[in-house]
Amino acid sequence: xxxxxxILNLRDPFGAALGRELVSRGWQVIGGDPQAAAxxxxxxxxxxxxxxxxxxxxxxxxxxxxxxxxxxGEGSENASPWKPSAPDAQERSAxxxxxxxxxxxxxxxxxxxTGSSGFGDFEGSVAYGPESNERRTxxxxxxxxxxxxxxxxxxxxxxxxxxxxxxxxxxxxGEQKELGxxxxxxxxxxxxxxxxxxxxxxGRLRVLPLAAEQPGALEEAARHTAEFAGRIDxxxxxxxxxxxxxxxxxxxxxxxxxxxxxxLRDYGAYALTPLQAAEQLLPLMExxxxxxxxxxxxxxxxxxxxxxxxxxxxxxxxxxxxxxxxKLLFNDLRREGYTFRLYDPGLSPPxxxxxxxxxxxxxxxxxxxxxxxxxxxxxxxxxxxxxxxxPHADEGRLVLTGSRxxxxxx
Amino acid sequence: xxxxxxxxxxxxxxxxxxVVTGADxxxxxxxxxxxxxRGWRVFAGSYLPDWPxxxxxxxxxxxxxxxxxxxxxxxxxxxxxAAAVEERTRSIDLLINNxxxxxxxxxxxxxxxxxxxEMTRLYQVxxxxxxxxxxxxxxxxxxxxxxxxCYVSSEAGSIGKAERTAWFGYCMSKAALNRGVRMLFDRLRPDGYTFRLYHPGWLRTYMSGTRNEEAELEPEESAAPxxxxxxxxxxxxxxxxxxxxxxxxxMRDYQGREWPW
Numbered sequence: 001x002x003x004x005x006x007i008l009n010l011r012d013p014f015g016a017a018l019g020r021e022l023v024s025r026g027w028q029v030i031g032g033d034p035q036a037a038a039x040x041x042x043x044x045x046x047x048x049x050x051x052x053x054x055x056x057x058x059x060x061x062x063x064x065x066x067x068x069x070x071x072x073g074e075g076s077e078n079a080s081p082w083k084p085s086a087p088d089a090q091e092r093s094a095x096x097x098x099x100x101x102x103x104x105x106x107x108x109x110x111x112x113x114t115g116s117s118g119f120g121d122f123e124g125s126v127a128y129g130p131e132s133n134e135r136r137t138x139x140x141x142x143x144x145x146x147x148x149x150x151x152x153x154x155x156x157x158x159x160x161x162x163x164x165x166x167x168x169x170x171x172x173x174g175e176q177k178e179l180g181x182x183x184x185x186x187x188x189x190x191x192x193x194x195x196x197x198x199x200x201x202x203g204r205l206r207v208l209p210l211a212a213e214q215p216g217a218l219e220e221a222a223r224h225t226a227e228f229a230g231r232i233d234x235x236x237x238x239x240x241x242x243x244x245x246x247x248x249x250x251x252x253x254x255x256x257x258x259x260x261x262x263x264l265r266d267y268g269a270y271a272l273t274p275l276q277a278a279e280q281l282l283p284l285m286e287x288x289x290x291x292x293x294x295x296x297x298x299x300x301x302x303x304x305x306x307x308x309x310x311x312x313x314x315x316x317x318x319x320x321x322x323x324x325x326x327k328l329l330f331n332d333l334r335r336e337g338y339t340f341r342l343y344d345p346g347l348s349p350p351x352x353x354x355x356x357x358x359x360x361x362x363x364x365x366x367x368x369x370x371x372x373x374x375x376x377x378x379x380x381x382x383x384x385x386x387x388x389x390x391p392h393a394d395e396g397r398l399v400l401t402g403s404r405x406x407x408x409x410x
Numbered sequence: 411x412x413x414x415x416x417x418x419x420x421x422x423x424x425x426x427x428x429v430v431t432g433a434d435x436x437x438x439x440x441x442x443x444x445x446x447x448r449g450w451r452v453f454a455g456s457y458l459p460d461w462p463x464x465x466x467x468x469x470x471x472x473x474x475x476x477x478x479x480x481x482x483x484x485x486x487x488x489x490x491x492a493a494a495v496e497e498r499t500r501s502i503d504l505l506i507n508n509x510x511x512x513x514x515x516x517x518x519x520x521x522x523x524x525x526x527x528e529m530t531r532l533y534q535v536x537x538x539x540x541x542x543x544x545x546x547x548x549x550x551x552x553x554x555x556x557x558x559x560c561y562v563s564s565e566a567g568s569i570g571k572a573e574r575t576a577w578f579g580y581c582m583s584k585a586a587l588n589r590g591v592r593m594l595f596d597r598l599r600p601d602g603y604t605f606r607l608y609h610p611g612w613l614r615t616y617m618s619g620t621r622n623e624e625a626e627l628e629p630e631e632s633a634a635p636x637x638x639x640x641x642x643x644x645x646x647x648x649x650x651x652x653x654x655x656x657x658x659x660x661m662r663d664y665q666g667r668e669w670p671w
Binding site for chain 1 (some may be wrong): 434485517519520523524526529530533534537538567569570572573574575576577578581582584585586587588589590592593596597601620670671
């Protein structure tokens with residue numbers, strides 16, 4: 001069975017990396033792109049820099065224009081505060097850019113992790129698919145491909161035979177509408193259509209321009225999702241940004257974050273938007289045989305007992321609210337067979353080392369030089385893909401789990 | 411009751427000053443009464459000017475009770491209240507963040523359309539309100555010796571113990587409040603501030619607009635241990651007095667039990 005994941009924010013570095021990781025494991029992925037909804041050029045940012053390796057060299061199968069290679073990396077400076085560093089175009093071209101393997105580790109341009117969680121009760125990030133809520137007992141580890149792919153090994157992910165292509169093809173790009181934003185501007189509609197066409201050739205990933213905070217946006221996204229895929233197995237709620245902006249490492253909080261307006265904005269983004277998404281998309285998770293799994297992406301910033309006090313207070317409070325929300329939904333929906341994950345991708349920048357009788361600054365710089373956000377995001381997403389899709393020994397317990405398998409207290 | 415700091419003053423003395431939010435009725439009114447009976451001068455935040463009880467209390471304590479218009483969800487109202495207090499005293503010893511609301515639609519499950527505007531209102535009052543008030547009154551607290559910040563939270567904010575399947579707006583707001591208090595604790599404790607975080611129990615109050623007659627406790631039954639906890643430096647529930655560990659923030663209920671986050 002083809003599994004379908006729905007990711008709230010594919011523009012976020014972690015969300016993008018997770019989407020890529022799931023696609024590589026044979027999942028079909030639908031996700032929201034807030035920047036496309038805001039009228040940004042859909043060829044920028046995520047479209048160009050995140051999924052290039054999956055789309056290059058493909059011919060469109062849906063009649064929608066695929067983005068051209070020369071757009072790769074352009075404009076991505078503004079696409080995200082954490083701009084993924086794209087490999088240079090020549091190297092990318094040499095790779096062919098295509099990923100036929102179910103494991104991302106076989107693509108030299110996508111950072112890989114250890115693939116091991118260290119959990120005693122969790123299968124880690126090894127691709128087990130097809131996923132279910134039942135633990136495998138046959139000892140077969142799988143190869144990350146769907147049953148259909150095993151039966152038709154020659155089936156290209158973008159081919160109609162794969163099944164994915166049928167589900168995810170856009171028949172008329174003009175039908176793609178910007179969700180949650182004004183449809184008045186033609187160019188914005190075009191941008192939305194282009195964005196939605198991302199990876200149409202690949203056939204397993206669909207990007208929806210989505211301004212989730214806008215009235216009606218998530219309802220419309222749910223309607224489009226129903227049309228595209230019919231159901232959702234895994235709902236990934238990754239609100240806001242998966243970690244603080246780099247500037248905060250130097251003690252700088254996000255502009256306006258400590259105003260009432262900023263605090264309310266954080267609550268809307270980190271707590272209310274995921275709840276709205278759950279409310280709207282839950283009906284699509286009822287399909288028979290569905291995985292019925294909801295994964296929350298948060299941060300230990302929201303841990304009352306273990307979060308530090310350097311984050312903006314509004315964001316930390318909003319993340320705690322999200323943890324409560326996860327627990328309430330867990331209490332309610334697990335009775336109907338739903339399972340839950342609560343994940344901290346661990347993308348917070350390193351805190352400046354406490355100087356021992358010296359001055360701070362140099363240690364911070366050195367720390368930042370050692371860290372690559374795209375690498376961290378990809379590593380974390382690789383773990384998360386396994387964490388989100390594989391069964392867990394104790395589904396009756398909800399805990400905030402970090403990217404190294406560590407548990408954070410509430 | 412053994413309270414090591416001598417904070418019980420004689421009527422007429424105004425050595426100690428407190429601010430109480432949400433003092434019109436319920437727990438806030440009961441705590442205001444308790445403080446006035448102890449001789450404290452109380453600045454009582456009033457959101458319901460037509461509610462009579464606070465006015466009645468002022469007739470009883472005309473020299474000790476100052477009623478302030480105060481909407482904790484409004485920056486302007488909070489700043490105006492802080493300015494009004496500062497006109498009357500240069501310091502306050504005790505700030506009790508009591509104001510809170512709950513929604514009548516709290517029990518709607520995720521299968522039912524949620525009221526997000528109402529959730530935002532609850533968050534403004536229950537979560538951001540106490541943080542906003544604390545920040546506004548910090549300059550006054552800083553000049554006092556006690557520097558005590560008290561917060562009326564709820565077991566509904568305990569994620570670890572949460573058993574509800576709905577109540578999203580209320581539970582999220584109280585969990586967020588606990589996180590906000592923890593952040594203030596981390597930032598202010600090194601400067602000598604002390605903190606109390608309190609779950610008052612299920613009270614027969616008007617939080618949802620009408621008095622809840624099904625609840626377990628009268629407000630006065632919870633206000634009594636609350637004040638002893640807020641004013642003292644020992645745990646009032648122990649047979650043998652144990653000093654409060656001021657370097658550890660915990661949420662305690664009206665029976666002294668500690669709740670997990």
